[in-house]
Amino acid sequence: MNTNRRTPVKANARPKNAPRLGHGPGAGVAVAEKAVNFGPSLMRLLGFMKPERSRFAVVVLMGIASVAGTVVGPKILGKATDVIFTGIIGKNLPAGMTQQQVIDMLRASGQDQLADLLSGMTVVPGQGIDFSTLGHWLMLALGLYLVAAALGFLQNYLLNRAVQRTAFRMRDEMRAKMDRLPLSYFDSQPRGELLSRMTNDMDNVQQTLQQTLGQLLNSVLTVLGVTVMMLSVSALLTGITVLIVPxxxxxxxxxxxxxxxxxxxxxxxxxxxxxxxxxxxxGHSLVKVFGRQREVEATFGQTNDRLFNSAFRAQFISGIIMPVNFFIGNLNYVAIAVVGGLRVASGQMPLGSVQAFIQYSRMFTQPITQIASMANLLQSGVASAERIFEVLDADEMSPEQSGSLPAGISGHVAFRDVDFSYSPDHPLIQGLNMEALPGQTVAIVGPTGAGKTTLVNLLERFYEIDGGQISIDDTDITSISRSALREPLGMVLQDTWLFGGTIRQNIAYGKPDASEEEITAAAEAAHVDQFVHRLPAGYQTVINDEGTNVSAGEKQLITIARAFIKQPEVLILDEATSSVDTRTELLVQQAMARLRSGRTSFVIAHRLSTIRDADLILVMDHGAIVEQGNHDELIAAKGAYYDLYQSQFAAAINEA
Structure with missing residues (x-):
């Protein structure tokens, strides 16, 4: 018996201590205000990318090669600048003299500043621009930039594939996680909130990885590469540039x-x-019927205002990062231009080196600014990742067992000393004993909240019992897998649910490999065939998202046909005829009798006239079986069942 389980929450109910955001269909869920644990959450998010580590290794190598070509380019262009500058200077110097002779002549004439400038470069007096050398440096720079661009394209392609595959695995893991979560988890979570985590938050995480990983990698590599190149040009100017980092x-x-x-x-x-x-x-119909539009609009407006304010503050505050860093970078640019100009004038640096260093300073500050601005995306992405991790970390159902039911079960179901409660403070079922023999029809009746639906939910293992044992053909249902348990069970719920698709597909959902003859037979048995031919597309009629193109009764007949086609060994009918008219109910009851024939059936009913022929009637109240027997025995006993029966038919007579 599993004793370490989450406390279940009653189906279709909220926990008592769960605050609501409003009334009616517009209500939502309370908001958690705890601070995000950025570092560990980011590392966990990156851990999802481990299967792509070989692809990332190639991406890093390509990034290194691409950045290397990019950062070497300015130094080569600086050489080209020196060729142009020295050519212009040399053309205006007297031919036939050496560079040193020109420098000595300038110093002798008192032009020390010009002499210092010439001493910092290599000049051939009387010779202009060497276009052959200039073309060499320009072609080399062009080749490097082309190679760097090609490698950057391949790097981006591989990185995008890695990110998409990572997002695929995260979605798949979350879907699998939802399959392992207990029903109580979904009862306590609004569907819209879960859908938001599965869609909005997942998309935000994907975009964060897509937009930050490649940029972050290239930015870091660029900073390292540019730092090396700046040191090779000037240690002093490098020191000035690096001061902006802290x-x-x-x-x-x-x-x-x-x-x-x-x-x-x-x-x-x-x-x-x-x-x-x-x-x-x-629930828009209920909202309009009860006139709660204004209240729903007000609740929506409050939440929308809170979203607007938080989103505006988040984007505004994080958006400040880039302009502030641009301002800091511009201060650095001014400092380099001033110091570099003085060093060129003093002959300590060639002009091309200063020009190259100015490019490097821009290349250095730009990735720093990009890394800072990526805090915007990272903060948002990690916040979404934590919301996904909350689902992935939720307590799961008890571990699956490898056992299975014996082939061809007879349908002998027994509850022995079963205890169950949705909340430890409010016991519901205590020491319940019940036995359904093979082929019997067991009806479960009682007032609302007595535990009727809970009983069959325990049989299906939608919830785990707190004590005792439930067995099918003397096999403890906790010793087998849930899928093996539910294979021979068929269920028709009071709340009908149809999937997006055709009527044919909804009927065949109970048996995916069903033939056309089986689908038609099930439809005829459930009287679906009577109305389906009135529809324009017949069995190919597509049920819309809300199922509003068929009536509530027709939807219920389709769900009954879905159970018919499965031909289960144990059948559970939870108010399965509550949405059909009286005439159709009689026809369905006849079909139900055929369906129940030869198999164990549990029928939950409020209308006692529908279960008079049941082999065993269980009368429940406050989670306990207060009476059991067939209809005649219970009427003769004049107990709880007699009171229910008399009150129901007395009300019908009075109304008439």
Whole structure:
């Protein structure tokens, strides 16, 4: 018996302590305000990319080669600049003299500054621009930039594939996780909130990885490569440039922390808003019938305002990072231009080196600014990742067992000393004993909240019992897998649910490989065939998302046909005829009798006239079986069943 389980929440109910955001269909879920744990969450997110590590290794190598070609380019262009500058200077110097002779002549005439300038370069007096050398350097730079661009394209292609495959695995893992979550988890979570995590948050994480990984890699490699090249040009100017790094880092971290809280609030509000929209849309008829449009609009407006404010603050605060870092970079640019110009004038550096260094300073500050600006995306992406991790970390159902039911079961079902409660403080079922013999029809009746549906939910293992044992053909249902348990079970619920697709596909859902003859036979047995021919497309009629193109009764008949086609050994009918008219109910009851023939059936019913022929009637109240027997025995006993029966038919007589 599993004793370490989450406390279940009653089906179709919210926990008592769960605050609501409004009334009616527009209600949502409370918002968690805890701060995001950025570092560990980011590492966990990157851990999803481990299967792509070989592809990432190739991406890194391509990135190194691409950045190397890009950062070497300015130095080569600096050589070309020197060829042009020295050619222009040399052409205006007297021919036939050496460079040193010209320098000595300038110093003798008192032109020391010009002499210092010439001493910092190689000049041939009387000779102009060497176009052959200039063409060599320009072609070399062009070739490097072309190779770097090609490698960057391939790098981006491989990285995008890696990110898409990672997002695919995350979605698949989340889908698989939802399959392993207990029904109580979904009862306590608005559908819109879960859909937001599966769609909006997942898309945001994908975009974050897509937009930051490649840019971050190239930015880091560019900073390292540019630093090496700057050191090869001038250690002094490199020192001036590097001074901006701690300043930019401190500013970015300060702004990023301010923005992070707003991103968490933004995505929480997004999920909450989706939950309200989904509930208000699916229940729009109730909203209008009860005149709650204004209240729903007000609740929506409050959440929308909170989303607007948090999103505006998050984007505004994080958006400050880039202009602030641009300002810091411009201060650095001014400092390099001044110091570099003085060093050229003093002959300590050639003009081409200063020109190359100015390009390097821009190449250095730009990736620093990009890294800082990526805090915007990273903060948002990690906030969404944490919302996904909350689902992935939720407590799962008890581990599956490898056992299975014996072939050709007879349908002997027994409850022995079963205990169950949705909340430890409010026991519902205690020490329940019940036995259904093979082929018997067992009816379960009682007032609302007595535990009728809970009983069959325990049989299906939608919830785990707290104590005792439930067995089918003397096999404990906890010793077999849930899929093996549910294979011989068929269920028709009071709340009908049809999938998007044709009527034929919805009927065949109970048996995917069913033939046309089997589908038609099931439809005729459930009286679907009577109305389906009135539809324009017949069995190929597509049920829309809300199932509004067929009536509630017709939907219920389709769900009954879905159970017919499966031909289960144990049948569960939970108020399966509540949405059909009286005439159709009689026809369905006849079909149900044929379907129940030879198999164990559990019938939950409020209309006692529909279960008079049941082999065994269980009368439940407050989670306990207070009476059991057939109809005649219970009427003769004049107990709880007698009171229910008399009150139901007395009400019908009075109404008549």
């Amino acid at each position: 300043l930019a880092a401190v500013v970015s971290m300060f702004i990023g922390k301010k923005a992070q809280r707003q991103f968490v609030a933004m995505w929480d509000a997004t999920g909450e808003l989706n939950g309200q929209v989904e509930e208000a849309y699916t």
